[in-house]
Amino acid sequence: MSKVKVAINGYGTIGKRVADAVTMQDDMEIIGIAKTRPNYEAFVAHDKGYNVYTLADRVDDMKSAGIPAAGSIDDMIAEADVVVDCTPGGIGEKNKALYEKAGVKAIWQGGEKHELAGCSFNAEANYEEALGRDFVRVVSCNTTGLCRVIYPLDQEYGVKKVRVTLMRRSADPNDVKNGPINAIVPNPIKLPSHHGPDVKSVIPHINIASTAVKLPTTLMHLHTLNIEMEKDCSTEDVKALFAKQPRIRMIGQGIGSTAEIMELGKDMGRPRGDMWENCVWEDSVTMYEGELYFFQAIHQESDVIPENVDAIRAMTELEKDGAKSIAKTNKAMGL
Amino acid sequence: MSKVKVAINGYGTIGKRVADAVTMQDDMEIIGIAKTRPNYEAFVAHDKGYNVYTLADRVDDMKSAGIPAAGSIDDMIAEADVVVDCTPGGIGEKNKALYEKAGVKAIWQGGEKHELAGCSFNAEANYEEALGRDFVRVVSCNTTGLCRVIYPLDQEYGVKKVRVTLMRRSADPNDVKNGPINAIVPNPIKLPSHHGPDVKSVIPHINIASTAVKLPTTLMHLHTLNIEMEKDCSTEDVKALFAKQPRIRMIGQGIGSTAEIMELGKDMGRPRGDMWENCVWEDSVTMYEGELYFFQAIHQESDVIPENVDAIRAMTELEKDGAKSIAKTNKAMGL
Structure with a gap:
C-alpha cells in the first residue's frame, strides 16, 4: 500500500515536530514542508532532506539564500493527500479556500476556531468522529x-x-x-x-x-x-x-x-x-x-504532535480504531 | 496617655515595615529594633533614628561597623510593652521563653505555628479574640x-x-x-x-x-x-x-x-x-x-503590616473595637 502523502504548511514549533513524527510512521510520509522565510528552521529542514516549498513570489529568494525551493505552496498542496496547517493562529483560516480548491484534506491546530473545521479532535476522546473527514482541527x-x-x-x-x-x-x-x-x-x-x-x-x-x-x-x-x-x-x-x-x-x-x-x-x-x-x-x-x-x-510544544498523526490516520481511514492508531503512533515515536 | 512601647525583634522585610507603620500611629512608638548583622538595613534603621539593638555578644561588632548599638536584645525587651517578632520562620518560637521571662507581650508572624501563640489574628475577622492577650500570631x-x-x-x-x-x-x-x-x-x-x-x-x-x-x-x-x-x-x-x-x-x-x-x-x-x-x-x-x-x-512584603499594628492595639486594649482600630491604622498609614 502506498503511503499517505502529507504536506506541512508552516514549519515552526508545531510544524517541524509533526513532520518528524509523520516521518517515523510506516503508513505516511512527508512530501514537503512550506516555510515563508529562509531562517534556521528552513535550513535544518533542507538538511534533513525535506522538500522545502515557499510562497510563489519567494521561490527565488529562498534559492538565493541557499535553499533550493521545490516550488510554491500551491505546488506542494497539489501533491498532498493531507495538509497539516501549522501556520500561526488565524492564518490557517485564510488557507481553507486553497485546500478546498485543491481537493486536499486539511488539519488545523488549536489556534483556529472549531467552526473552521467543524470537528475538533483528540485521539483518545473522539477519534471516530474524524473518520473520513476532509477537515479536522487538532485542539490546543x-x-x-x-x-x-x-x-x-x-x-x-x-x-x-x-x-x-x-x-x-x-x-x-x-x-x-x-x-x-x-x-x-x-x-x-x-x-x-x-x-x-x-x-x-x-x-x-x-x-x-x-x-x-x-x-x-x-x-x-x-x-x-x-x-x-x-x-x-x-x-x-x-x-x-x-x-x-x-x-x-x-x-x-x-x-x-x-x-x-x-x-x-x-x-x-x-x-x-x-x-x-x-x-x-x-x-x-x-x-x-x-x-x-x-x-x-x-509540554506546549509537543503534546499535540501524536494527535496530529492520529488525525491523519483517521481522516484517511488508514485505521478505523482509535486505540489501534494511538498504539501505532506511540510505538513508532517511542512514546 | 503615654504611648505603647513597641520593640521589633528581627528587622528584615516585615520588621522594617512594621517599625515604620507603628511610627506613623499616635498611640504607639518604636523603642528599638533588633538586628543580628550590620547590613544595609541596620544602617538605614540607624539613619532613621531607631535605637538598634543586637545579640549581647555582638554589641561591640555592631559599634565597630559604625552603628552605636543601644544594647542587647534582652535590654530592648526589658523596655518594651510589646515585642513584634519578625525573625525568620521557626526562630521566633525559640524566643518565646525570653518574652515570658521578661513579662512582655509578643506578636509572631505567619511563619510560626498557631499553637505557639494560641491566637491567629486577622483584624477584620477576629480582632476581639486578641483583646488583652499576651501572645498573638499575625497570619501569613x-x-x-x-x-x-x-x-x-x-x-x-x-x-x-x-x-x-x-x-x-x-x-x-x-x-x-x-x-x-x-x-x-x-x-x-x-x-x-x-x-x-x-x-x-x-x-x-x-x-x-x-x-x-x-x-x-x-x-x-x-x-x-x-x-x-x-x-x-x-x-x-x-x-x-x-x-x-x-x-x-x-x-x-x-x-x-x-x-x-x-x-x-x-x-x-x-x-x-x-x-x-x-x-x-x-x-x-x-x-x-x-x-x-x-x-x-x-503583596507578600506588606499586606500583614497594618494587621500587626491592629494586633498591638488589640493586645494592649488601646482600642476594643476592631473596625475603629482598622480605620485608625489605615488613616495613619494613608491607606
Missing part, C-alpha cells in the same frame, strides 16, 4: 491535556464538574519577543476563560469552568484540576486509571518542577527533549472531601 | 489575603466551600539566593496544601481546599478563588461588598498584571511602593453557574 496543547484526563474519568466515573486553573508559559523557549519577565498576568481577566470550555468542542457534555494566567516561564503549562465525579472512586482508583492511559506519564522520582520534567525528556533521548504525554504528579492525585485534585504539566 | 500574607475576602462573604452570604489556587512568588525582590528562574514548582506536591486551611486558624468553620505553586517572579502572589455560598448573590453584590472593605482595592484602569500593581504603589508614593490591600481585579469577579470566581493579587 492545553485542551489536549485536559481531554486526556477528563475523558477517561468521564467514561469510568462520570464527570459532574471540572474546575481548572491553567498556569500558562508565556512564550516558547525560542521566543525572544514576548514576556512577562517578572509578573503574573491574569489572562483573560474576565472569568471564566475560554480554555476549559474548549474541551466542549471535543466532549460537548462536560461541565467545566477555567481560569488562566500567563507566567514568566517558557518550559511547560501547569494545570491545577478539581473534578467532581458522579460515582464514588478512590485516590488509588484514579492513579490506576491514569497509569494505564497511553498518553499520561505519572511523575515521581524526585521530580518537583516543570524544569526537571524537561530535563527528563532530554535525558530520555527524546527528539528535541519533547514530552508528548500529560505529566501527572502521582503524589498530587488526591480525593479530598469527595472531590479529585491533581497537578499536571503539559 | 496569603492567609491574611484569604481572610479579608472570605470573612465578609461568609458574614453576608455564608461560605459553603472555598477552592483556591495560590500562585506564589518564589522570592522577595531583594532575595538573590532562591529560584526558580524558569519553571513552575508545585509546592507542596501533595494536595491539598496547608495554605488554605491556615484560614481555619482564624475562621475555624470555613471549608477550604487549596493548591499552591511557586513561580519565577518576585513581585506578588496571585490567588484564583472559587467560592460556593449558602445564599444567592450576584456578581454586582460581591463587587459592592468588596469595594466597601477597608483593605480591599478593586483593580481596573488597564492594570493587567502584578507588575503594574507594584508600579501603581510606587506612583502613589507609598513607602517602599507597598500595596497593603488585597488587589481584586474588578472585571474578574464573576458568579458563574452559581459559584463565585475572581483573581486577587497579594
Whole structure:
C-alpha cells in the first residue's frame, strides 16, 4: 500500500515536530514542508532532506539564500493527500479556500476556531468522529491535556464538574519577543476563560469552568484540576486509571518542577527533549472531601504532535480504531 | 496617655515595615529594633533614628561597623510593652521563653505555628479574640489575603466551600539566593496544601481546599478563588461588598498584571511602593453557574503590616473595637 502523502504548511514549533513524527510512521510520509522565510528552521529542514516549498513570489529568494525551493505552496498542496496547517493562529483560516480548491484534506491546530473545521479532535476522546473527514482541527496543547484526563474519568466515573486553573508559559523557549519577565498576568481577566470550555468542542457534555494566567516561564503549562465525579472512586482508583492511559506519564522520582520534567525528556533521548504525554504528579492525585485534585504539566510544544498523526490516520481511514492508531503512533515515536 | 512601647525583634522585610507603620500611629512608638548583622538595613534603621539593638555578644561588632548599638536584645525587651517578632520562620518560637521571662507581650508572624501563640489574628475577622492577650500570631500574607475576602462573604452570604489556587512568588525582590528562574514548582506536591486551611486558624468553620505553586517572579502572589455560598448573590453584590472593605482595592484602569500593581504603589508614593490591600481585579469577579470566581493579587512584603499594628492595639486594649482600630491604622498609614 502506498503511503499517505502529507504536506506541512508552516514549519515552526508545531510544524517541524509533526513532520518528524509523520516521518517515523510506516503508513505516511512527508512530501514537503512550506516555510515563508529562509531562517534556521528552513535550513535544518533542507538538511534533513525535506522538500522545502515557499510562497510563489519567494521561490527565488529562498534559492538565493541557499535553499533550493521545490516550488510554491500551491505546488506542494497539489501533491498532498493531507495538509497539516501549522501556520500561526488565524492564518490557517485564510488557507481553507486553497485546500478546498485543491481537493486536499486539511488539519488545523488549536489556534483556529472549531467552526473552521467543524470537528475538533483528540485521539483518545473522539477519534471516530474524524473518520473520513476532509477537515479536522487538532485542539490546543492545553485542551489536549485536559481531554486526556477528563475523558477517561468521564467514561469510568462520570464527570459532574471540572474546575481548572491553567498556569500558562508565556512564550516558547525560542521566543525572544514576548514576556512577562517578572509578573503574573491574569489572562483573560474576565472569568471564566475560554480554555476549559474548549474541551466542549471535543466532549460537548462536560461541565467545566477555567481560569488562566500567563507566567514568566517558557518550559511547560501547569494545570491545577478539581473534578467532581458522579460515582464514588478512590485516590488509588484514579492513579490506576491514569497509569494505564497511553498518553499520561505519572511523575515521581524526585521530580518537583516543570524544569526537571524537561530535563527528563532530554535525558530520555527524546527528539528535541519533547514530552508528548500529560505529566501527572502521582503524589498530587488526591480525593479530598469527595472531590479529585491533581497537578499536571503539559509540554506546549509537543503534546499535540501524536494527535496530529492520529488525525491523519483517521481522516484517511488508514485505521478505523482509535486505540489501534494511538498504539501505532506511540510505538513508532517511542512514546 | 503615654504611648505603647513597641520593640521589633528581627528587622528584615516585615520588621522594617512594621517599625515604620507603628511610627506613623499616635498611640504607639518604636523603642528599638533588633538586628543580628550590620547590613544595609541596620544602617538605614540607624539613619532613621531607631535605637538598634543586637545579640549581647555582638554589641561591640555592631559599634565597630559604625552603628552605636543601644544594647542587647534582652535590654530592648526589658523596655518594651510589646515585642513584634519578625525573625525568620521557626526562630521566633525559640524566643518565646525570653518574652515570658521578661513579662512582655509578643506578636509572631505567619511563619510560626498557631499553637505557639494560641491566637491567629486577622483584624477584620477576629480582632476581639486578641483583646488583652499576651501572645498573638499575625497570619501569613496569603492567609491574611484569604481572610479579608472570605470573612465578609461568609458574614453576608455564608461560605459553603472555598477552592483556591495560590500562585506564589518564589522570592522577595531583594532575595538573590532562591529560584526558580524558569519553571513552575508545585509546592507542596501533595494536595491539598496547608495554605488554605491556615484560614481555619482564624475562621475555624470555613471549608477550604487549596493548591499552591511557586513561580519565577518576585513581585506578588496571585490567588484564583472559587467560592460556593449558602445564599444567592450576584456578581454586582460581591463587587459592592468588596469595594466597601477597608483593605480591599478593586483593580481596573488597564492594570493587567502584578507588575503594574507594584508600579501603581510606587506612583502613589507609598513607602517602599507597598500595596497593603488585597488587589481584586474588578472585571474578574464573576458568579458563574452559581459559584463565585475572581483573581486577587497579594503583596507578600506588606499586606500583614497594618494587621500587626491592629494586633498591638488589640493586645494592649488601646482600642476594643476592631473596625475603629482598622480605620485608625489605615488613616495613619494613608491607606
